[in-house]
Amino acid sequence: MGKKSYGSPYFVWMSIFIIVPMFLVLYYAFTIQTDQGMVFSLDNIKRIAEPLYIKVFVRSLVLALESTAICLLIAYPAAMILADKKFSKSTTFLVMIVLPMWMNFLLRTYSWLSLLENNGLINKLVISLGFERMQLMYNEGAVVLGMVYNFLPFMILPIYSVLVKIDNNVIEAARDLGCTSFGVFKKITVPLSLPGVLSGITMVFMPAISTFIISRLLSGGKVSLIGNVIEQQFLVLGDWGFGSALSLVLMVFILISMAFINKGSSGYEGGIL
Amino acid sequence: MKKIVLFVLIMVMLITIGTTGCNSSSKVTLNVYNWGEYIDKDTIKMFEKEFDIKVNYKTFTTNEDMYVKITSGNAKYDVLFPSDYMIERLIEEDLLYKLNMENIPNSKFIADEFTSPLYDPSNEYSVPYMWGTVGILYNKKMVTDVVDSWDILWNEKYSQQILMQDSQRDSLMVGLLKLGYSMNTTSEDEINQAKQLLIDQRPLVLGYVVDEVRDKMVNEEAALAVVWSGEAMIAKAENPDLEYVIPKEGSNIWVDAMVIPENSENKEAAELFINFMTRTDIALMNAEWVGYNTPQTQAYIQLEPDVKNDKSAYPDQSVIDTLEFFVYDKKATELFNKAWTEIIAD
Amino acid sequence: MIKGMKKIYLSLIILFLYAPIIVLVIFSFNESKNRNVWTGFSLKWYAELFRDRDILSALKYTFIIAIIAAVVSTLIGTLASIGMFRLKKFSFNLVKNVTYIPVLNPDIVTGISLMLLFVFLQFEMGFVTMLLSHITFCIPYVILSVLPKLKQTDISVYEAAQDLGATPMTALWKVVIPEIRPGIVTGFLLAFTLSVDDFVISYFTSGNGVENLSMVVFSMARKGINPTINALSTLLFVLVMSLLLVINKKNKESLF
Numbered sequence: 001m002g003k004k005s006y007g008s009p010y011f012v013w014m015s016i017f018i019i020v021p022m023f024l025v026l027y028y029a030f031t032i033q034t035d036q037g038m039v040f041s042l043d044n045i046k047r048i049a050e051p052l053y054i055k056v057f058v059r060s061l062v063l064a065l066e067s068t069a070i071c072l073l074i075a076y077p078a079a080m081i082l083a084d085k086k087f088s089k090s091t092t093f094l095v096m097i098v099l100p101m102w103m104n105f106l107l108r109t110y111s112w113l114s115l116l117e118n119n120g121l122i123n124k125l126v127i128s129l130g131f132e133r134m135q136l137m138y139n140e141g142a143v144v145l146g147m148v149y150n151f152l153p154f155m156i157l158p159i160y161s162v163l164v165k166i167d168n169n170v171i172e173a174a175r176d177l178g179c180t181s182f183g184v185f186k187k188i189t190v191p192l193s194l195p196g197v198l199s200g201i202t203m204v205f206m207p208a209i210s211t212f213i214i215s216r217l218l219s220g221g222k223v224s225l226i227g228n229v230i231e232q233q234f235l236v237l238g239d240w241g242f243g244s245a246l247s248l249v250l251m252v253f254i255l256i257s258m259a260f261i262n263k264g265s266s267g268y269e270g271g272i273l
Numbered sequence: 274m275k276k277i278v279l280f281v282l283i284m285v286m287l288i289t290i291g292t293t294g295c296n297s298s299s300k301v302t303l304n305v306y307n308w309g310e311y312i313d314k315d316t317i318k319m320f321e322k323e324f325d326i327k328v329n330y331k332t333f334t335t336n337e338d339m340y341v342k343i344t345s346g347n348a349k350y351d352v353l354f355p356s357d358y359m360i361e362r363l364i365e366e367d368l369l370y371k372l373n374m375e376n377i378p379n380s381k382f383i384a385d386e387f388t389s390p391l392y393d394p395s396n397e398y399s400v401p402y403m404w405g406t407v408g409i410l411y412n413k414k415m416v417t418d419v420v421d422s423w424d425i426l427w428n429e430k431y432s433q434q435i436l437m438q439d440s441q442r443d444s445l446m447v448g449l450l451k452l453g454y455s456m457n458t459t460s461e462d463e464i465n466q467a468k469q470l471l472i473d474q475r476p477l478v479l480g481y482v483v484d485e486v487r488d489k490m491v492n493e494e495a496a497l498a499v500v501w502s503g504e505a506m507i508a509k510a511e512n513p514d515l516e517y518v519i520p521k522e523g524s525n526i527w528v529d530a531m532v533i534p535e536n537s538e539n540k541e542a543a544e545l546f547i548n549f550m551t552r553t554d555i556a557l558m559n560a561e562w563v564g565y566n567t568p569q570t571q572a573y574i575q576l577e578p579d580v581k582n583d584k585s586a587y588p589d590q591s592v593i594d595t596l597e598f599f600v601y602d603k604k605a606t607e608l609f610n611k612a613w614t615e616i617i618a619d
Numbered sequence: 620m621i622k623g624m625k626k627i628y629l630s631l632i633i634l635f636l637y638a639p640i641i642v643l644v645i646f647s648f649n650e651s652k653n654r655n656v657w658t659g660f661s662l663k664w665y666a667e668l669f670r671d672r673d674i675l676s677a678l679k680y681t682f683i684i685a686i687i688a689a690v691v692s693t694l695i696g697t698l699a700s701i702g703m704f705r706l707k708k709f710s711f712n713l714v715k716n717v718t719y720i721p722v723l724n725p726d727i728v729t730g731i732s733l734m735l736l737f738v739f740l741q742f743e744m745g746f747v748t749m750l751l752s753h754i755t756f757c758i759p760y761v762i763l764s765v766l767p768k769l770k771q772t773d774i775s776v777y778e779a780a781q782d783l784g785a786t787p788m789t790a791l792w793k794v795v796i797p798e799i800r801p802g803i804v805t806g807f808l809l810a811f812t813l814s815v816d817d818f819v820i821s822y823f824t825s826g827n828g829v830e831n832l833s834m835v836v837f838s839m840a841r842k843g844i845n846p847t848i849n850a851l852s853t854l855l856f857v858l859v860m861s862l863l864l865v866i867n868k869k870n871k872e873s874l875f
Binding site for chain 1: 341618
């Protein structure tokens with residue numbers, strides 16, 4: 001007996017609800033329905049290699065990378081300001097940045113519709129100032145905007161939580177030794193903040209590459225990401241084999257990129273959780 | 274610590290009381306699965322009050338997602354509102370219950386042209402709810418050309434001002450008709466040509482939408498949209514600049530009918546519901562609210578004259594002759610599925 | 620000067636984060652459904668909201684599921700962490716890696732894999748399947764909150780308690796649990812929040828008319844902009860804001 005038995009409910013739970021489902025995804029990905037029942041086949045996997053689906057994968061990857069990069073560019077200076085001990089208002093700003101994260105994710109995405117539409121508020125403003133109407137929705141730009149909006153706090157917080165822990169003495173010592181401000185930034189701040197940056201990148205990139213809601217709502221069905229194709233296979237067409245194959249590829253891709261990112265931050269335990 | 278444990282225990286108790294409180298009553302709950310924005314919800318409340326039956330009312334977006342939901346999720350629904358070709362498919366796959374028409378006496382009010390339809394020739398499985406057409410809804414202020422053909426949806430002048438249906442049969446039909454083929458073709462070659470045509474159209478399309486088309490057209494987000502006739506009628510009422518046209522190449526005519534799945538556990542209550550929805554006053558309320566055409570003759574008579582006489586809603590026989598019902602074919606469905614995935618994903 | 624720039628920069632971010640929400644709030648008071656015109660102040664969309672059965676039933680399901688899921692996953696997760704802690708290195712790593720699967724997997728993959736499972740087991744999609752799914756994706760977060768605290772606990776105290784005659788149960792209850800309590804509380808709150816906010820997994824694993832708030836918002840948002848959703852957003856925003864303010868006042872650090 002001993003403590004091991006405390007874990008048994010979970011071990012059973014885990015086997016049924018985590019491991020078995022993974023095998024089911026594998027099973028559906030590698031079989032097709034024939035008159036003789038389900039038979040092993042690579043058809044679903046081969047279909048992913050068609051140029052069309054490669055295009056969808058590349059599109060999802062590019063949009064996710066773009067939004068991750070934009071988040072990082074906006075978040076890093078913000079986190080630095082917030083972590084600055086001389087900056088007195090940082091708690092207030094921090095609370096304000098966290099607050100929208102507590103709002104429902106779908107409501108946050110939905111909230112952009114009335115701003116971005118062709119007849120939305122931004123365009124009304126633009127036109128009243130005498131400019132041409134801009135098409136802000138129904139394109140990839142809108143999808144990137146939605147991703148940045150939803151995931152920006154996930155980039156700011158981990159970077160902030162690492163930066164705020166940097167020992168001021170280290171920075172002062174460097175200055176005493178004649179280091180310039182830029183030198184301090186390059187040699188101390190950036191390397192020490194790397195774990196936060198990496199965990200921020202993971203937390204933005206992962207939901208961004210697999211989303212189907214942001215693209216559905218903000219592009220009006222015009223921009224199809226990998227998540228949209230998976231959703232369509234499962235809920236509209238009922239082609240579970242192809243849907244599972246796509247999910248499998250997405251999963252493997254994410255696990256590989258995670259391993260890649262984690263290599264850079266070995267020994268670091270996620271700052272936000 | 275003790276406080277937390279106590280709090281948790283109280284919460285769990287409250288929940289169990291709360292949940293069992295809802296389920297323990299012996300009231301029958303009827304699961305109804307219908308299209309979005311397709312019923313005057315007051316009629317549901319009236320039904321609940323009259324028969325003391327609780328209605329759990331949920332909606333779907335297209336025939337296809339309804340089909341996947343009812344066949345894959347082990348879900349149990351009691352009344353569904355699929356379209357003609359989908360009913361054909363459900364009958365073919367033995368998923369529907371043979372109605373006892375004695376329990377649905379109001380079905381006698383259904384117009385003759387909708388009894389014993391092609392999809393349910395023996396008139397055993399379905400009672401028509403609404404019918405309508407597919408056409409182009411356009412904004413007279415924004416479209417200067419004459420709208421009478423599907424070709425206008427490929428006119429570069431209206432680039433980024435066209436809304437297509439995110440529904441495979443409806444959108445592929447547009448491509449097939451433009452090419453001069455039948456909307457019920459089973460030829461892989463013809464379907465692929467239509468697919469290519471729709472892929473070529475993509476740069477001109479603003480979005481692929483279903484339920485939001487009405488809101489977007491009323492708010493003048495787009496100039497042209499492929500819509501179901503009832504959406505057009507409501508949109509026209511909200512924005513007088515809108516007009517609805519059935520293109521000269523022909524289009525789709527459809528019927529949505531009420532059916533009961535074989536696995537329903539409340540078939541009698543479901544028949545009661547179908548009969549209620551076919552009652553003249555209720556059918557009238559719904560026809561007025563949803564804007565589609567009612568197949569119920571008595572309700573039709575009582576409609577406002579300007580609704581009844583609107584040729585875009587209730588077209589002349591000469592126009593009806595150019596319209597066609599969708600037909601279900603297993604092999605073609607797979608081709609449509611694949612083509613649609615490729616159009617949407619491109 | 621530089622300090623002013625810093626404030627401006629952060630204020631711009633705040634503006635970006637709040638602008639759409641503010642617009643929603645304003646339009647929730649517009650009398651007209653047409654968003655091109657302002658026809659006057661009105662509370663009618665709020666009245667509409669409280670008449671909308673879909674939204675009310677979604678609110679009920681959202682919170683019932685979140686509370687049960689948070690309680691059950693905290694229970695199973697805490698016990699699991701204690702159990703895992705005593706495993707040999709190989710088994711520990713194995714279990715830990717499996718635990719990471721739902722955390723690392725995209726929601727959509729977790730959602731479809733659970734959907735496949737329920738179909739395979741012939742479960743009827745609905746309240747139960749949605750609840751089971753929520754518990755499943757919540758447990759790992761509880762474990763990940765409790766494990767680090769457990770690592771900081773001195774195991775010899777637990778053994779000492781037993782040497783002094785405490786049963787394993789009492790020793791666990793009186794010695795270990797108080798030590799790891801902050802981790803358990805974090806895990807519980809995290810589980811609750813994740814469950815309330817979930818859309819994707821619920822979307823694939825629910826059925827028979829059981830919908831949570833996110834699902835209702837999604838199906839309403841697909842019909843276009845709707846002032847009732849604006850009213851709902853406003854209420855939720857005010858609720859969240861006041862909750863956080865209260866918590867923040869009570870305990871300045873608990874927010875993060």
